[in-house]
C-alpha cells in the first residue's frame with residue numbers, strides 16, 4: 001500500500017496511490033483523519049489494506065505523506081563510506097539528532113535557501129515512519145512498530161552546522177525535509193535493508209548507495225532510540241545518508257539558487273525539489 005497526501009497547502013487530503021492514480025480516501029471515509037499520529041492510532045492502515053477502489057489521475061499538488069510528527073529523528077554517520085568521507089570513524093552506537101517539524105516539505109515543493117547559512121547540501125535517506133507507539137522496543141519486535149518507509153532529503157545548512165558545533169539550526173531551516181512521494185508499507189518493500197538509493201544534482205549522479213550498508217540497521221535503531229525516548233505514531237526516523245554529499249568533495253559542491261535535487265529509493269520512488277530564495281520564486 002502506498003499512502004499519499006495531496007492538495008493545496010493547508011487543504012491536504014489522504015489518498016491511496018495505485019497504478020490507475022489516486023483514491024481520495026476522504027470521499028470514501030468522511031471521518032478519516034489526516035495522515036498523522038491519530039491515523040495510525042485509529043488503525044487506518046489495517047482498515048485500508050484490502051480496499052478495492054478505482055483511482056483517478058492526480059491533478060493536485062503532492063504533499064508530504066504525513067503531517068504533525070512529534071519528532072523527526074535523524075542519524076549521523078550511519079554509512080561507513082559517508083563517515084570516512086568526512087574524516088570520521090564509525091560511531092560506536094547510533095548518533096542521533098533532530099530536525100523540527102517546520103522542516104517538513106512536499107516531495108516536489110521548492111526548498112527555501114536560508115538567509116543565515118550558506119553551504120546548503122543534499123542527503124538522500126531512507127526514512128522510517130512509526131505506526132505503533134513504544135518504549136524499550138526489543139529488536140525482534142521493532143519492525144512491527146513501523147508503518148512504512150519513504151524518501152527524505154535531509155537538507156543541511158553546512159555553514160550553520162559546522163559554525164554552531166552542533167546540528168540543530170543547520171538541519172532545521174524551513175522546508176529542509178522534503179519527504180515522499182508516498183509512505184510505502186513494508187509488505188511492498190520486502191527487506192528494507194535491500195534498497196538502492198541515489199541523489200542527483202541537476203541530473204548528475206552524486207550519491208549511489210545501498211541500505212545493506214547501514215552501520216546500524218532498522219531494528220537496532222528502533223531498539224536503541226526507544227530505550228529512553230518513547231516513539232509515537234507518525235514519528236519519523238531518517239536512517240542516515242550514504243557517501244557522496246557535496247561538502248566533502250574536492251572541491252566542495254554546494255547547492256546554488258535554481259538547482260534541482262532528485263532523491264530516489266528503489267521500490268519507493270523519487271522526490272525532486274528546486275532550491276529557491278523565496279516562496280514566490282518557487283511558485
Ligand code: ZN
Nearest residue numbers: 123154240241
Ligand atoms: Zn542526514
